[in-house]
Amino acid sequence: MERIRIVAAVASLLLVGQSVRSVRREHIRVEYSMAWLGAALLLLVLCLSDAAVAAVGRLLGVRDAALVILTLAGVLLLFLFLRYSIVVSSLKDHNIQLAQKVGMLEWEIERLNKQAESKQDAEKPGGAGGSAAGA
Amino acid sequence: MPPHLMVIIPAYNEEASVGDVVRAVRRVAPEAPVMVIDDGSSDGTSQAARDAGAELLRLPHHLGLGGAVQTGYRFAFEHGYDCVVRVDSDGQHNPADIRLLLDKLLGDGFDMVTGSRYLAENGYPRQWLRRLGSQIFSLLLYPILGKRITDPTSGFAAVNRRALEVFSRSFPLEYPEIEALVVLQRKALRFCEVPVKMFPRRSGRSTIGSAQAIYYMFRVLLGVLVNVIKYERRFHPRPKEQARG
Numbered sequence: 239m240e241r242i243r244i245v246a247a248v249a250s251l252l253l254v255g256q257s258v259r260s261v262r263r264e265h266i267r268v269e270y271s272m273a274w275l276g277a278a279l280l281l282l283v284l285c286l287s288d289a290a291v292a293a294v295g296r297l298l299g300v301r302d303a304a305l306v307i308l309t310l311a312g313v314l315l316l317f318l319f320l321r322y323s324i325v326v327s328s329l330k331d332h333n334i335q336l337a338q339k340v341g342m343l344e345w346e347i348e349r350l351n352k353q354a355e356s357k358q359d360a361e362k363p364g365g366a367g368g369s370a371a372g373a
Numbered sequence: 374m375p376p377h378l379m380v381i382i383p384a385y386n387e388e389a390s391v392g393d394v395v396r397a398v399r400r401v402a403p404e405a406p407v408m409v410i411d412d413g414s415s416d417g418t419s420q421a422a423r424d425a426g427a428e429l430l431r432l433p434h435h436l437g438l439g440g441a442v443q444t445g446y447r448f449a450f451e452h453g454y455d456c457v458v459r460v461d462s463d464g465q466h467n468p469a470d471i472r473l474l475l476d477k478l479l480g481d482g483f484d485m486v487t488g489s490r491y492l493a494e495n496g497y498p499r500q501w502l503r504r505l506g507s508q509i510f511s512l513l514l515y516p517i518l519g520k521r522i523t524d525p526t527s528g529f530a531a532v533n534r535r536a537l538e539v540f541s542r543s544f545p546l547e548y549p550e551i552e553a554l555v556v557l558q559r560k561a562l563r564f565c566e567v568p569v570k571m572f573p574r575r576s577g578r579s580t581i582g583s584a585q586a587i588y589y590m591f592r593v594l595l596g597v598l599v600n601v602i603k604y605e606r607r608f609h610p611r612p613k614e615q616a617r618g
Contacts, residue, residue, distance in 0.1 A: 334436055334546070338444045341410070341432045342451070 247285035377455035381445030384462035395425035439549035474531035488529035488569030
């Protein structure tokens with residue numbers, strides 16, 4: 239077996255191990271580990287199976303097994319980066335909406351507190367009665 | 374002043390200037406609530422704004438200028454305001470010009486009116502790099518907007534309820550001014566500029582340093598391009614229940 243295939247196989251196994259470990263420790267959610275696991279397993283199959291490498295090589299028009307593995311690994315990585323860019327963008331959008339909502343709700347709570355305070359002041363015998371804040 | 378006007382002032386670490394800006398705005402528009410949106414400042418911006426008599430909306434963490442401005446627009450839209458004027462917290466905008474923006478907005482039926490420091494000679498210090506940038510953007514935006522905008526980076530703006538509705542749903546996060554124009558154009562809303570006086574910022578640093586200028590150019594150009602080619606659903610199918618009924 240070519241050295242590059244051994245290195246790639248070991249890297250795939252490490253990736254599978256690290257993904258499982260991260261899921262167990264709740265560093266990665268299961269749904270986000272699936273893409274890494276899928277990519278690692280696919281790479282592992284390619285490293286171990288001559289027939290699979292030959293088939294993909296024919297598809298890409300490449301004879302060299304090492305080049306096939308590297309090309310596929312590169313393409314997989316690009317797709318994974320794209321997928322996680324979409325996930326991060328979506329999370330950022332949600333985060334912005336939540337932060338805006340939190341700010342507005344805090345303003346509302348403060349307004350209600352001031353209203354309640356001024357109502358209490360007004361109800362006290364001889365109370366001055368403050369002005370309610372609010373737009 | 375229109376009855377349902379709100380003035381919003383996005384602020385990030387502008388402790389030194391925000392109080393003066395709030396007081397100046399309140400002198401010009403005493404009936405309008407002035408809302409400072411504190412974008413997660415780590416200095417005394419909130420306290421300075423409160424002391425000057427502003428309403429304060431604090432964001433839990435730093436969102437960036439676009440996120441802070443959109444918070445103000447969303448707030449105003451959800452609370453039923455008819456128009457909003459945005460004034461920067463660094464003291465560059467002259468609150469006395471708010472009336473100019475509103476007169477144009479309400480009198481001529483525009484959806485957004487921005488203040489331009491380049492439409493007329495007004496004593497603004499000549500920063501050649503900024504002016505060059507504005508001219509390049511103005512040139513690039515001309516075929517998209519169908520009109521010449523002399524100061525596309527101006528954040529001094531008045532918007533009506535229609536523009537508020539659009540911006541409360543879709544507003545660029547980073548360097549929002551130029552993209553906001555394209556967003557309005559896409560929605561077939563009308564906008565124009567009026568000449569205003571602007572001052573050099575009183576304190577703090579600009580969000581665009583010289584090193585960031587190149588990133589700014591590319592980021593804004595990409596944002597404009599994305600807004601031009603953006604896919605939007607043209608058809609809104611009715612829910613099944615309604616369709617059956």
